[in-house]
Amino acid sequence: MSQDKKVLQGKAHKFGHDINTDYIISGRYKFKTLDNEELARHLLEDLNPHFYEHLSPGDFIVAGENFGCGSSREQAPLAIKYARIGAVLAKSFARIFYRNALNVGLPIIQTDTENIEQGNELVVDLAKGKVFITKKNLSLAIKPFPSFVLDIIEAGGLTEYFKKYGGWKKNSV
């Protein structure tokens, strides 16, 4: 979510509530490798065996409540990021996934996803804090991040943040 990518555009791939990290990337793969490209090819395959093949770069994953519940595996947001998903939009995120996504620089967007349908073209304007559903001419508000978290997002993840500030930024909370 760096400055130059403030407007994202792509197609919605819709999922339900409580999409857990075992579905996102199965334990069968995550123990084998640190190769993120390889993990990406197995993204969500237990729910939809051909999911990866049907993706175009910049597409969105759109889900209901509690996206990313379950294990702490960081391979989950990494697999999504390396599958070239533009962002994950959900009504709410499970807390470890939320942190992991911020940390690895996967854009996550909290918004009311109810009206987004499978295949809808979306435009996400991060600066305006809005999601537009092109076909429906509908706009949804994005829940803003706390300012502390924005520093991590702006750095491009926690690793980059640590490099930039040499540790936790002084007086940031």
Place this chain on the structure above:
Amino acid sequence: MGKTIAEKIFSSHSGRDVQAGDIVICELDFAMAQDGTAPLAIKAFDKMGKKEVFDGEKLAFFIDHNAPSPNKEVSSLHSLMRDFAKKQGIRLYDAGEGVCHQLVVEQGWVAAGDLVVGADSHTCTYGALNLFSTGVGSTDLAAVMASGKLWFRVPQSIKVSFEGELSTGVYAKDIALYLAGKIGARGAVYESIEFGGEVVQNLSVEARFTICNMAVEMGAKVGLIQGDEKTKKWLSEHSKKNFRFVEPDKDAQYKKVLEYEVSRLVPQVARPHTVDNVVSVEEVEGISIQQAFLGTCTNGRLEDLKIAASILKNRSIHPEVRFIVAPASRRIYLEAIKEGILKTLIEAGAVLVTPGCGCCVGTHNGVPSKGENVISTANRNFKGRMGNPDAFIYLASPATVAASAVEGKIADPRRYL
């Protein structure tokens, strides 16, 4: 305004007077990672440009998820962990020592009042000892290794009391499943659950771990229990750390207060493929099973093995069932040998596997076949969890799992007790 246990622990560790919703950076007392998360954490730590961890004595690594290694890719990740741990002076528990969460409490790494993170979602288990512990990912853990600190949002708390007296054949696992069924997989997202009430007071510390272990299955950051004489005894037997119990204030603010009278509760079973898909055992009795699994950080402790052995004594498991047992730690394994528990289980037909995660996470040691039903004492039954998306996992107590292994179908353990 009064404070919850979580608010007090975050206040003492941030040096500020905080309340739910505040964002804080805190000093940690202990942090850990296992072989599914440590390799990425090491990679991130290196990328951060750090050379030395903040304090090797406040960190531990565990090789338990995939141990001993089943293939060369995993072996090289294990080597990466061993090399890093050696160089940084971090204690590493290698294959066969046990499941990380059992070892953390058993080996005395944590004590009441602590603030702890672990790169594993079931780090919430240690809250049973009256400390705040929660799961994080690998990059967060790398930041902790680099700085000894992490940011948190102080959670709101839910108070859950279980009142009454559990009937025969009903255990901590049944209450945990019951609650998951009641409040759902997102019933406590981002919140801390304080467990209490007569039933929790009467449970052993081991059984309290079972309940707190399942807190994350409802989305919670941690499950917390107040300290008492039993906690004190457990801590003094297992840990050299100083500790101080943290009690909630009388006027602490809770998001919700839930009270359940569980005297009439019967054994519970979670059906595939979600932990909150819970019913009474009567509703699923008779469903045939091909594999039964006793173990994990939820229910692989001595007490659990003992319950299973009491049902399996002088009985045999059904000829069409594989009954896999993974004691949660080497110490438990040895105790179970000494007490004759393992003899009973093996005579009944059990397959003993290495203390550790065993087949819980689907990497090895008992991957079910297509269309098979498994009954397990674990905490998750997601599709594909045990390594095959075409298998079906039911979750239950050690007693229900043992009774089902005997009958070859899901069975009510009360007939055997």
